[in-house]
Amino acid sequence: MSHDTLIPASQATTAAIPDPGLGEHVERFTDADPAAGNRVYRSILFKFALVPVLAIAFVVVYFAMDKTAWVEVLGTRFLLQHLLLGVTLGLAILLIGIGAVEWARYIMNDEEVAEERHTLATSPADREVLSKKFAAGVADSGVKRRPLLLSAALGGVGILAVPVVVSLADLGPWPTDATRKKTLEKTIWAPGVRLVNDINKLPIKPGDLEVGQLVNAEPATLFDLAGADQQVARAKAAIIVVKMDPDTIKIPDSRKDWQVGGVLSYSKICTHVGCPISLWEQTTHHLLCPCHQSTFDLGNSGVVVFGPAARSLPQLPIAVDSEGYLVARSDFTVPVGPSYFERDSTKDYQDGDK
Template sequence: MSDRDMSTDHLPESVGGAGHGTLTKDAAAVDPFQDPGLPEHRPRVTDLDPRAAKRAERQVALLFLIAIAGLVGSLFCYTLISNTAVVRITGLGTVNANNLALGLCLGFAFLALGAGAIHWARTLMTDVDLVQERHPMRSDPESTAFAVSEFKQGVADSGFTKYPLIRRSLLTAMLVLPLPAVWLLRDLGPMPKDNLRKTLWAEGQKLVNPNTKQPLKAEDITVGTLAMANPEQIYSPEQKDEFVDQLAKAAVLVVRLPQEALKGSEAQKKKQWDWSVDGIMAFSKICTHVGCPVALYEQQTHHMLCPCHQSTFDLSDDGRVIFGPAARSLPQLPIRVNENGELVAVSDFREPVGPSFWERG
């Protein structure tokens, strides 16, 4: 069929028949797609029956109350269920009971909260279709007054003031909503004021090899050697439950540097030699940025690198930061040698280990 055959010149004076209306040739040329308009408004049951509206209000309030129960239940689950407890579920295997309970409680809470909001909107909020023609955006007083009036009308249409049971239950749910987050954040750990200032290191505590559980001797540490060490007390039965927490603070790195490799001021050099044994020095293994374990040692430069964010510490210059986001030097542990030739601590760290915090000063 040619283009001429498809032109409107060959349209009849009217197109259509019974039940289809009439589309003239001129109208088809101007706007072939007619605006069908809005469908006829059909009132809902809740618009006609006050009892149905009251029933819907109670249903919405019930969903909000279920959300409250789920939020509060998550607090009890987090507190009462051990984080080491497990349950076996067919098809999933072993699942952490604490995580499962938290997920179910919070999942049902958010599901009920969302379902309540949707049910409220579909059954009780005004559903009349409104048409507003586009116009240039202006901030004149008339537009501002119109926006305020529309907002007030929207509040009235939503029934927020009309249905007090919904309003009260929703506000209560919103007040309870932040509690799980606050509860979980509160349990991240004790405040750093006391927790990071003290470790298991004390006068006479032996430096123990974490692999052999045997004390480190000065003769075992040669120039260029990097050794890990923990306090002897960490392996006592009293520390069984606190082993991981104490290890995260007390782990140290032991290196031996020649005297000619030391840098910095005379005061820094004197401190390092006073706190060392024939060039053997012990530094905290915990990065002062965010607490990652540092363990990448460059033997030639005496630099210690953190693998997380590449903070670099110069062990020959009092553990000073020379690169990366860390804000302060690696804390040094004062050590000496006992009568058996074993390395022991002189005292605890003289400054808090780990990341900087707001109460450090």
């Protein structure tokens, strides 16, 4: 059904009837009945009068109350002092507002007033004056005779953007090839570094794990670092160690010696935007990232089976040391974490690789 219609020019802007104009002012109840007006008057006064009472209550609560006391209201626990401070202050502020609005609505004159609008633009005559003044200014400046002055001045100011921008270059180190090799493309994993439990920092023996069990782990060397260094290292080195039945998973030939009897280790940092992946589904061997639901198949070298991530989870080659504890055989073979432009992603594992 088409509504494409030509609208008659004559009616484009005219209403079906002439503008009846502003209606007559109708008195409010509070105007017509003095008693009603006085009731509203008293009600507003009462609201304003409560404000100092609440303000004093606020001060009393602030100084006199134990700040750790709590109270249960409707099944929810509140810090009592916090609650009372907020309620007294909030009500005091609210009452001022309600009182003022009531005053405006019921007491103040409510006759509508029409005010004329004025043309926004400058009048043609004034524009004429302006353009003359501008022309006089241009003439005074001498740029007509010496036109290069203006371009030179503007160019000079413009080029100042260069030092301003350049002075920001030290905001951070530059991710050159060499810097990236030491930062984004390297973690503190190294041959022989023990895998230790994230919580109790104890090294892990393959025999301690049951089939289906997943342990969050870190390199033992992480805890030699402190503060920001530890945070930066942790953001790349965090791993998960998982034991699966070797008969139910696919291990490509190239990664046969990256695992110890079905114990495999993967980066815990999602290849999408870098959340630590944490939701483990034992029966399917799927690991799900709680941030954006990218899902990786740990039984198939960490390939993506669902979600927005586009690259497999990097696997950490592991072995056991002479005391039987799990150790890394090397650093990760590809950079961990989210993609970046200079990342060479041709070496990541893809489903079906040998």
